[in-house]
Amino acid sequence: xxxxxxxxxxxxxxxxxxxxxxxxxxxxxxxxKTDNRTLFSYYIDFFSEELKKxxxxxxxxxxxxxDEPLHTVRGQIVLSDSLRLKGRGHNTIVCDFDELSIDTIHxxxxxAVIELLLFKHSDMLLPxxxxxxxxxxxxxxxxxxxxxxxxxxxxxxxxxxNIRYRMILFWGQLITEAWLLCTDExxxxxxxxxxxxxxxxxxxxVFMYCKHYCSNVYPDISVSxxxxxxxxxxxxxxxxxxxxxxxxxxxxxxxxxxxxxxxxKQIFTSRDRGNKKVFRSNNLYQIFSYIMHYKYNHIEDNISxxxxxxxxxxxxxxxxxxxxxxxxxxxxxxxxxxxVSADRIEYQLKDMIQRYFGKANSK
Numbered sequence: 387x388x389x390x391x392x393x394x395x396x397x398x399x400x401x402x403x404x405x406x407x408x409x410x411x412x413x414x415x416x417x418x419k420t421d422n423r424t425l426f427s428y429y430i431d432f433f434s435e436e437l438k439k440x441x442x443x444x445x446x447x448x449x450x451x452x453d454e455p456l457h458t459v460r461g462q463i464v465l466s467d468s469l470r471l472k473g474r475g476h477n478t479i480v481c482d483f484d485e486l487s488i489d490t491i492h493x494x495x496x497x498a499v500i501e502l503l504l505f506k507h508s509d510m511l512l513p514x515x516x517x518x519x520x521x522x523x524x525x526x527x528x529x530x531x532x533x534x535x536x537x538x539x540x541x542x543x544x545x546x547x548n549i550r551y552r553m554i555l556f557w558g559q560l561i562t563e564a565w566l567l568c569t570d571e572x573x574x575x576x577x578x579x580x581x582x583x584x585x586x587x588x589x590x591x592v593f594m595y596c597k598h599y600c601s602n603v604y605p606d607i608s609v610s611x612x613x614x615x616x617x618x619x620x621x622x623x624x625x626x627x628x629x630x631x632x633x634x635x636x637x638x639x640x641x642x643x644x645x646x647x648x649x650x651k652q653i654f655t656s657r658d659r660g661n662k663k664v665f666r667s668n669n670l671y672q673i674f675s676y677i678m679h680y681k682y683n684h685i686e687d688n689i690s691x692x693x694x695x696x697x698x699x700x701x702x703x704x705x706x707x708x709x710x711x712x713x714x715x716x717x718x719x720x721x722x723x724x725x726v727s728a729d730r731i732e733y734q735l736k737d738m739i740q741r742y743f744g745k746a747n748s749k
Contacts, residue, residue, distance in 0.1 A: 401591035436554035
């Protein structure tokens with residue numbers, strides 16, 4: 387199955403493994419027989435399967451602290467509060483106690499995603515998807531829901547007891563982000579929504595792969611998504627923050643590579659309504675601005691810039707690297723072919739890093 391342009395869906399899930407750090411099993415190999423379903427629909431399938439696993443293994447419970455007035459003693463008595471209520475004529479005792487409960491943040495998020503799918507997007511679900519969500523979602527009946535708009539996914543904590551929740555919350559995050567991208571007039575199955583999701587997936591994949599590869603092969607290279615300073619220190623309160631997608635810095639050789647990732651349905655655009663194809667000017671202006679501002683604040687560094695597009699064989703016409711020299715600074719445009727196997731995708735990224743920092747032996 388191909389998903390958006392001619393990118394195989396298995397390559398999308400391959401990229402997701404680097405983003406999430408989760409080892410996907412054989413169900414997510416891309417050997418899917420139907421061609422009329424979107425990535426969002428598969429998210430729901432995988433979410434439902436993980437929902438079943440959680441129920442079979444048992445919902446995660448943790449101790450929650452309560453401080454409540456009771457008619458019988460439980461835990462520790464809060465004397466000051468109890469005397470205050472006694473003076474008001476209440477025949478209760480304030481107790482501080484812990485109770486083992488399934489009402490955790492992890493379960494609350496899962497319930498919120500279930501409610502989102504069943505009550506807000508039920509018309510988009512297949513009959514078997516609805517059945518699974520109703521069948522397994524009933525076990526979350528005593529759990530309080532949570533607003534999906536307020537969740538900080540990066541701050542969710544895991545331990546040995548709830549690490550099994552990592553997969554289902556990962557799918558829940560993808561479903562939530564797809565929902566937040568759509569409006570009342572839109573449909574989350576529209577290619578536009580998938581394009582937005584793939585844009586984020588591509589950026590995070592390249593970042594995580596560079597970080598993983600450089601940590602093993604190039605110990606002197608740090609990989610970050612760095613916030614950069616403007617040339618003028620007195621930038622004013624309305625100037626936006628300038629942050630690169632990926633910045634590779636070799637501290638020993640004083641070399642820096644700034645990468646800006648892009649994902650478009652069409653990489654090239656026509657100039658002056660003609661037939662000549664050119665790269666998108668705003669993308670080049672953006673990466674050039676990154677380079678010049680970084681150079682201003684790091685004069686000693688040898689700086690290069692790379693505009694990295696996600697593409698396929700159909701768009702390359704036999705050429706995937708376009709080298710330029712602007713103001714004595716290397717500014718290249720490269721197309722990363724996502725229509726090939728995962729091994730070939732890895733090879734392209736390794737070759738990209740070696741081209742700027744030279745070859746190195748793996749540890």
